[in-house]
Amino acid sequence: MVFPRSLLGCTKVRSFVNIQSFFHPTTKRSITTLEISKLKNPSLFCQNAFVNGEWVKSKTKQEFSVLDPATNQEIGKVPEMNAEDIKIAIKAAKEAFEDWASLTAKNRHNFLKTLNSFILENKYDLATILTQENGKPINEALEEIKYGAGFIEWFAEEARRTYGDVIPSPMKSNRILVQKQPIGVVGIITPWNFPNAMITRKIGAALAAGCTVVIKPAAATPFSALAIAELASKAGFPKGVINVVTSEQNVKEVGLELTTNPDVKKISFTGSTPVGKMLMQQSSSTLKKISLELGGNAPFIVFDDAEVEAASKFRSSGQTCVCANRIYVQSSIYAEFATRLSEKVSKFKIGNGFDQQTTHGPLIDEKAIKKVTRHVEDAVAKGAEILVGGVQRNGNFFEPTVLTGMTSEMGITREETFGPVAALYKFESEDEVIKLANDSNVGLAGYLYSRDVGRCWKVAEALELGIVGVNTGVISCAEAPFGGVKESGIGREGTKYLIIYYFNVRH
Numbered sequence: 001m002v003f004p005r006s007l008l009g010c011t012k013v014r015s016f017v018n019i020q021s022f023f024h025p026t027t028k029r030s031i032t033t034l035e036i037s038k039l040k041n042p043s044l045f046c047q048n049a050f051v052n053g054e055w056v057k058s059k060t061k062q063e064f065s066v067l068d069p070a071t072n073q074e075i076g077k078v079p080e081m082n083a084e085d086i087k088i089a090i091k092a093a094k095e096a097f098e099d100w101a102s103l104t105a106k107n108r109h110n111f112l113k114t115l116n117s118f119i120l121e122n123k124y125d126l127a128t129i130l131t132q133e134n135g136k137p138i139n140e141a142l143e144e145i146k147y148g149a150g151f152i153e154w155f156a157e158e159a160r161r162t163y164g165d166v167i168p169s170p171m172k173s174n175r176i177l178v179q180k181q182p183i184g185v186v187g188i189i190t191p192w193n194f195p196n197a198m199i200t201r202k203i204g205a206a207l208a209a210g211c212t213v214v215i216k217p218a219a220a221t222p223f224s225a226l227a228i229a230e231l232a233s234k235a236g237f238p239k240g241v242i243n244v245v246t247s248e249q250n251v252k253e254v255g256l257e258l259t260t261n262p263d264v265k266k267i268s269f270t271g272s273t274p275v276g277k278m279l280m281q282q283s284s285s286t287l288k289k290i291s292l293e294l295g296g297n298a299p300f301i302v303f304d305d306a307e308v309e310a311a312s313k314f315r316s317s318g319q320t321c322v323c324a325n326r327i328y329v330q331s332s333i334y335a336e337f338a339t340r341l342s343e344k345v346s347k348f349k350i351g352n353g354f355d356q357q358t359t360h361g362p363l364i365d366e367k368a369i370k371k372v373t374r375h376v377e378d379a380v381a382k383g384a385e386i387l388v389g390g391v392q393r394n395g396n397f398f399e400p401t402v403l404t405g406m407t408s409e410m411g412i413t414r415e416e417t418f419g420p421v422a423a424l425y426k427f428e429s430e431d432e433v434i435k436l437a438n439d440s441n442v443g444l445a446g447y448l449y450s451r452d453v454g455r456c457w458k459v460a461e462a463l464e465l466g467i468v469g470v471n472t473g474v475i476s477c478a479e480a481p482f483g484g485v486k487e488s489g490i491g492r493e494g495t496k497y498l499i500i501y502y503f504n505v506r507h
């Protein structure tokens with residue numbers, strides 16, 4: 001086995017730029033409580049919801065606070081909207097639909113291209129907003145902005161390729177003409193862990209297809225969504241085409257309105273499996289189309305002939321749906337792997353995402369810290385050993401952790417940790433590890449490392465997953481279909497495969 005590079009994940013995955021590159025000499029910044037106060041384009045920091053082309057408060061004038069997870073300081077406030085507010089946004093999206101859908105594909109392409117260029121022009125400001133509300137290191141945030149913009153660019157191009165078909169009919173005098181028609185208003189609900197990209201990959205496809213959208217971002221990270229709305233407004237998107245509504249305490253009634261209002265024709269959700277199941281149930285009352293990108297429990301398999309170049313464990317401090325949750329290492333290299341990984345992990349520097357030295361930011365909140373602590377304590381109580389980390393630091397910080405001696409009885413085996421914990425399991429044979437990896441109710445992403453081509457094909461094809469990274473931890477891009485099997489969801493995102501989910505096909 002060779003370890004020529006690190007298993008650091010976040011410094012390698014998607015070729016993250018060097019820390020210095022964000023802090024180029026002319027924009028070098030020192031950390032203050034609120035970096036957003038230094039935006040070059042302050043209009044990107046919006047504290048109102050965006051409905052029908054206007055910045056609005058909730059009807060009740062209630063608001064909720066958004067905190068910086070690194071300091072727990074208030075960043076700002078946004079409207080606490082309720083079902084009545086959401087009805088207004090849905091009505092606006094419905095009224096905008098006919099005109100938007102009747103534009104030419106080239107028109108919609110142009111709007112999306114402009115939005116893409118505005119996002120890229122403002123990428124430093126957008127990354128600053130993202131780090132402020134999510135906590136991820138600023139260079140990771142910058143990579144997310146570019147990744148997110150990639151979906152807008154991709155779907156701008158796809159808009160012009162939404163072809164129909166002419167099919168030979170069994171009846172001599174007929175021809176079968178197949179057309180794709182936009183579904184209508186789409187309700188979009190997104191998580192906090194990718195506050196930009198989880199929105200752009202949905203709206204890119206929806207808008208390209210001719211749908212209009214009502215976006216409800218996570219309560220922890222509304223500002224990235226509102227900044228996208230501001231840029232879309234500047235890009236000239238007609239009023240009502242893109243709406244962003246915000247809610248924290250009222251999220252259940254807001255979700256219920258989005259999923260039961262007959263004017264919403266589709267729900268596209270990214271988030272946890274339990275919430276996804278509930279939204280699906282609610283959506284059944286009006287038989288909405290539904291796309292669900294839900295939780296994972298990614299296996300990461302290292303065979304004894306592997307050359308491990310990179311891994312996806314610690315990206316976003318382990319808070320991604322595709323992060324390795326169960327790392328299976330073949331027994332003959334297990335001890336060496338554990339030692340080498342621990343050496344690397346012990347060099348990580350946790351801290352404020354705006355600090356140039358920080359490799360890993362905070363977890364999103366106290367609830368996340370509690371879950372990670374529970375998983376580590378449970379594993380240790382059942383016989384696991386902590387090689388590195390294992391403890392909470394101040395506030396929402398948790399030390400990057402390596403656990404060995406993991407067994408199937410431990411909580412981590414069944415439930416995604418969503419935190420910076422590398423849990424190492426030992427295995428002997430291919431067949432054994434396939435069985436172990438597949439022993440999960442979810443199946444989003446997974447990884448395997450081996451230099452044996454035959455083994456790579458055999459294991460990759462046997463894994464019950466939507467995405468398999470073979471000798472790579474880099475699996476996400478606009479070009480590749482993203483999504484899971486089992487209880488990891490329904491549908492795919494990105495690629496030529498996604499846009500069809502925003503059409504009705506008729507002949």
Ligand SMILES: NC(=O)c1ccc[n+]([C@@H]2O[C@H](COP(=O)([O-])OP(=O)(O)OC[C@H]3O[C@@H](n4cnc5c(N)ncnc54)[C@H](O)[C@@H]3O)[C@@H](O)[C@H]2O)c1
Binds near residue numbers: 194256278296416488
């Ligand atoms: N498969 C993917 O592409 C993907 C991507 C990112 C995150 N995720 C998953 O998301 C989870 C983490 O994100 P999270 O904690 O924000 O998930 P979550 O399910 O708690 O929240 C996701 C979104 O749903 C909203 N929500 C929560 N309860 C709701 C309700 N009753 N009605 C309507 N909306 C409701 C939240 O406000 C948020 O906007 C993890 O399980 C992760 O694996 C999946």
Ligand SMILES: O=CCCC(=O)O
Binds near residue numbers: 319321476
């Ligand atoms: O958290 C899930 C999304 C991760 C990604 O798009 O790579």
